[in-house]
Amino acid sequence: xxxxxxxxxxxxxxxxxxxxxxxxxxxxxxxxxxxxxxxxxxxxxxxxxxxxxxxxxxxxxxxxxxxxxxxxxxxxxxxxxxxxxxxxxxxxxxxxxxxxxxxxxxxxxxxxxxxxxxxxxxxxxxxxxxxxxxxxxxxxxxxxxxxxxxxxxxxxxxxxxxxxxxxxxxxxxxxxxxxxxxxxxxxxxxxxxxxxxxxxxxxxxxxxxxxxxxxxxxxxxxxxxxxx
Amino acid sequence: xxxxxxxxxxxxxxxxxxxxxxxxxxxxxxxxxxxxxxxxxxxxxxxxxxxxxxxxxxxxxxxxxxxxxxxxxxxxxxxxxxxxxxxxxxxxxxxxxxxxxxxxxxxxxxxxxxxxxxxxxxxxxxxxxxxxxxxxxxxxxxxxxxxxxxxxxxxxxxxxxxxxxxxxxxxxxxxxxxxxxxxxxxxxxxxxxxxxxxxxxxxxxxxxxxxxxxxxxxx
Numbered sequence: 368x369x370x371x372x373x374x375x376x377x378x379x380x381x382x383x384x385x386x387x388x389x390x391x392x393x394x395x396x397x398x399x400x401x402x403x404x405x406x407x408x409x410x411x412x413x414x415x416x417x418x419x420x421x422x423x424x425x426x427x428x429x430x431x432x433x434x435x436x437x438x439x440x441x442x443x444x445x446x447x448x449x450x451x452x453x454x455x456x457x458x459x460x461x462x463x464x465x466x467x468x469x470x471x472x473x474x475x476x477x478x479x480x481x482x483x484x485x486x487x488x489x490x491x492x493x494x495x496x497x498x499x500x501x502x503x504x505x506x507x508x509x510x511x512x513x514x515x516x517x518x519x520x521x522x523x524x525x526x527x528x529x530x531x532x533x534x535x536x537x538x539x540x541x542x543x544x545x546x547x548x549x550x551x552x553x554x555x556x557x558x559x560x561x562x563x564x565x566x567x568x569x570x571x572x573x574x575x576x577x578x579x580x581x582x583x584x585x586x587x588x589x590x591x592x593x594x595x
Numbered sequence: 596x597x598x599x600x601x602x603x604x605x606x607x608x609x610x611x612x613x614x615x616x617x618x619x620x621x622x623x624x625x626x627x628x629x630x631x632x633x634x635x636x637x638x639x640x641x642x643x644x645x646x647x648x649x650x651x652x653x654x655x656x657x658x659x660x661x662x663x664x665x666x667x668x669x670x671x672x673x674x675x676x677x678x679x680x681x682x683x684x685x686x687x688x689x690x691x692x693x694x695x696x697x698x699x700x701x702x703x704x705x706x707x708x709x710x711x712x713x714x715x716x717x718x719x720x721x722x723x724x725x726x727x728x729x730x731x732x733x734x735x736x737x738x739x740x741x742x743x744x745x746x747x748x749x750x751x752x753x754x755x756x757x758x759x760x761x762x763x764x765x766x767x768x769x770x771x772x773x774x775x776x777x778x779x780x781x782x783x784x785x786x787x788x789x790x791x792x793x794x795x796x797x798x799x800x801x802x803x804x805x806x807x808x809x810x811x812x813x814x
Contacts, residue, residue, distance in 0.1 A: 474684075
């Protein structure tokens with residue numbers, strides 16, 4: 368593994384802040400490449416339980432969610448970084464966020480053999496245990512993605528602490544980026560559904576009505592069904 | 596360690612001074628050392644496998660060792676990429692080959708301990724007809740062996756300057772779960788079957804619950 372990637376995983380704040388000091392287009396492209404490959408490989412394992420075609424679709428859509436989230440929030444993340452006093456430019460903000468997504472993508476790629484193993488052992492779609500298979504796949508992926516996200520963000524916090532020189536500023540910047548990325552990312556993922564693929568629905572790249580409704584309405588509806 | 600990594604030297608270091616093995620793998624890497632470690636791991640698993648197979652006898656005498664050795668190797672293959680990533684996340688500056696060597700050392704230490712446990716397992720395998728009891732005993736003994744083995748990973752973190760140890764502990768849990776599931780995937784290992792591999796896919800916990808249910812039904 369090349370040194371910048373090793374520095375990323377180790378959370379080597381000195382080396383990372385040095386890299387971030389002179390952000391170049393090739394650096395941005397390099398991290399984007401890591402995100403593309405890492406999350407693409409993981410995305411393939413995400414859709415494999417439903418069908419190979421779903422795996423291919425998810426391998427394309429999973430990196431797309433990350434890139435669209437970065438793109439959609441690029442401006443506001445850069446502004447927040449400056450308003451909150453981190454001292455990061457727009458380009459540096461984009462690189463820092465891509466760095467954390469690259470860490471998550473490497474972790475996800477590392478877990479791909481494990482999730483393939485879970486897929487191999489899960490009751491297949493045609494079997495009586497299809498619901499169990501779907502639930503296990505869903506829970507495994509939620510756990511792995513959450514783990515990758517937590518680790519990636521803890522690395523980003525270390526970097527922000529180093530650059531801003533203040534724990535308070537670092538936390539405020541990270542929290543604002545996280546809030547924005549989660550808010551938009553959840554909606555983009557909703558629009559680009561399905562990822563695992565429901566056992567009862569057809570395999571599609573996008574649902575027939577991808578822009579109808581939103582993630583938050585769906586959560587609200589689900590809560591209403593549950594409570595009332 | 597001496598210049599030539601001979602089997603007695605490696606064995607002695609593994610049991611008495613595991614830190615030396617980690618040091619050699621990190622600072623004086625030679626292919627002979629990890630190869631010996633892998634050979635010990637395979638030998639230990641095969642030897643213990645014969646004892647596992649002795650419960651059912653017949654073809655299980657070669658099927659059980661083959662499945663245990665194969666399952667261990669497959670688990671290593673599945674988990675090695677994530678181990679390297681978690682090693683880096685722990686702040687350890689090392690190479691993939693060093694991590695591979697330390698994992699081989701951990702597995703071979705566990706396998707050596709299993710050879711030590713083999714007489715105990717054999718006595719029980721000749722004294723009971725309960726598949727569930729034997730499976731629980733083998734899992735218990737394997738767990739003791741692998742826990743000692745996986746302590747080497749913590750040792751690696753300590754010796755190579757890791758700043759966060761929880762990552763490797765967490766990875767160890769993942770490795771144990773993968774090994775348990777692998778043995779379910781390659782079942783039966785303790786009992787017998789007409790087929791080499793099962794046709795039905797099952798998770799470890801549901802297979803275990805089913806085995807216990809069958810055992811109570813027999814009684």
